[in-house]
Amino acid sequence: MDQVNIAINLYSALICLILLFSMWLNGSTKEKSDRFFMGMCLFNIGMILGDIPAWAFEGHAQVWYPAALKIGSAVFWSSSAPLLLMLTGYILEYLPIWRNPRRILWRVACTLAAVYLLCSILSYWNGMFFTIGDGNTYQRGDWYWLSQLISFFFFGLDTTLILICWKEIRKRDALIISSYVLLAAVALLIQIFNYGIALINTGTAISILIIYINIQSQRELRMEQQKKELTEAQIGIMLSQIQPHFLYNTLTTIRQLCELNPRDAKDAISDFSRFLRANMDSLTNKAPIPFEQELTHVRHYLNLEQRRFGQRLHVVYEITARDFFIPPLTLQPIAENAVRHGILRRENGGTVTIRSEETELSYVVVVLDDGVGFSHIPAETDQGHIGIANVRKRLLTLCGGTLEFFSAPEKGSTVVMTIPKGGKDHEISDCR
Template sequence: MKLISYLISYNFVSVALIIGIIVLLIENRKDRPHGTEHIAVIVILLTIIVANTFFRELFMKKLYNEDFDYRGDPAMYFMYFRSTIEHILFPMIAYVELLLITPNVKRYLLFIPEGILIVGEVINLFGPKIIFSFDSHLNYEDRIFFLSPYFAGMIYMLLLLRYSIRFFKSKERTKGATVIFIVFLTIFECYLEAAYIVVDLMDEIVALDVIIFYFYLISIYQREMETKLRTSELELEKSRRVLALSQIQPHFMYNSLTSIIYLCDKDSQKTKDALIDFSKYLRQNLDSMSRSGLVSIKEELEHTKIYLSLEKLRFDDDLNIEFDIKDEMFMLPVLTVQPMVENAVKHGINNSESGCGTVRVSTDETETHHRIIITDDGAGFDTSAIEALDETHIGINNVRKRLEDECGGELIIKSVPDEGTECVILIPKEKDDENSGN
């Protein structure tokens, strides 16, 4: 416990930052934004550096004797080993940071400065002292290539600056500013240590760099997720329109064409009008696939009337149609009214005991909503089982979902078996006004 207490007290900032990064990684483990693996590697390297520094300070405080001759002593090998690790790992962290932002190039080329440094440090550790050495009292001394670790790190800093300039040119200003700030922070810390203004703050600065990088990665990930969400919403909207198109039921097309064929020998003008209505009906459904936004209630009612004129060919006097339009100055999703009217004809009137009845379409408004009411006096159904009716009752859930998503609207269905059905479509005035103003 004393060891842990000493570690935390001496390296409190470093330990706190590392723990903070680990918490961030754990918190976002499910999202796993691009670059998370690099951050995890840096955290491991940084932890090794902090532990390495801690053991050195622990040795110097508890065991070091300035009068002792350490030549050939294990402490001498320990000091060489820990300094070698420190020299290698700091440029290694800069290298991993560089991998976060580099394009898909031959990344092994970027490892050349670090590779040369590793070779030099290994030679220095086991052979002639060309980078650093210790005297008999463990005092650190520079050798001819003492700038090698700094030179390798500076190469990676310059490469980071190069890519940041590229980001500015490609209008990725946030990314470029983030990289420049990290490079500035690191170089400034090196200057402070070289001028003996501060001592041993490199690990804290690196940890801070990593946190900045990670928050940047999270922001990039969130923007990517927002873009994907918008794309998914567009795809979903397209799918809904395809579904709306699929609501041109084969039985309706067959019945309409059969009725038109029957009219050919009886009334050529009526046949011509029916064909025109049929072509308009098909075109409106096809156009709905490419339509975005809302349509006027006038347009939706016109399409509904065309549909009813075709059904009238088959039902003739068995189908009565009534319109009571008091409000026609609002917008709503395309193919909203017609599918509900089709339900009224197909499942209300056609399935009633008499096989005949009346479909009524009316519009009005309240203080807060535009309202469309579709009623029939047909067979009716049990509304408690409405979720299971989607395959037979055309598009009820589809219409409800599109109303909610596209204009904040609502579909309310009331039905009594053997008495009839009432469908109420509510369009909020505020939502409608916003869409009308665009």
């Protein structure tokens, strides 16, 4: 039976080790729930490694076996409290619980875990939870009941949280979360009354595996939803650039140029057709594109606006960095905002400056104007400020980049886009 228990423990440890490395290699440390999950894997491995000496060395009369058994038992007990705390932390993060109650419950859980951990460490010397008796045998201590009472308090707390939030989460999620607690609690209950069967570590490992499957499925769902939102954002940006008034004004300008300056009319038609083509291409191109390509698209747009408004609109290009990637239709809507809501609201017009530069850690793209400016930052949902929310979201998702907006009355506005070098590991793509 000892060999069976050792084999079960090793398989359980292998499962947790694989899941731990999988989460680590995927960079899944951003969310607290992911970190709690990795903690569960780590401390369950600690319990397993501490439990193996009990089955391998107990009852054998080698000189160093009692020390190995005692140290292993101390490791087992010392890992139990953090494991229970990680499980409760994961559930607190997963369920829709208000911040203040979550904070209070977390403090209660931390206090109980600290008491459990302290008693586990002291048991190495005073035998509260376990002792190593004559003949190198493992025995439960006089205060063993306290450890189990704290464990079931944790399980009761977790169950109560699930029941409180039962109506606010999907039944599938509620059942999966319940299985985490149920498997570990049942395994512990069986092992209390049937010492000699290594169930607690196996039950916990299965619970962790179920958590992992749920995390991965939820992550895949988020990826699909994110892709859908990005596609909708691209369509929204594209449509915002070819609104009827823009089409009408551009065609009117071209018609006038046909009579006054056919050569300029020809160039305007070329700019307009390439502008429309780039917008249409963006619907099927989700990946970042070379900055030079996006800059060319912006030039087509600004050329059209300069032909329409003449001396009221000046454009300055200060391009010192070109060799990087940027999401399509990222720069153009920012330039359009500068023209429509900055320059053209001044009677005498003004200048739009587009600047790119390279720093040690990132590429920076700046769009600034000397237009009317704003006394407060416009809301991203304001229809007059198209694309800002979408651009910020797509920069973050596709490149790990950021967008900052600065403005002051009569001093103009500045938009700064920062794209980190090397690309972060993102779920969809990155700007490399």
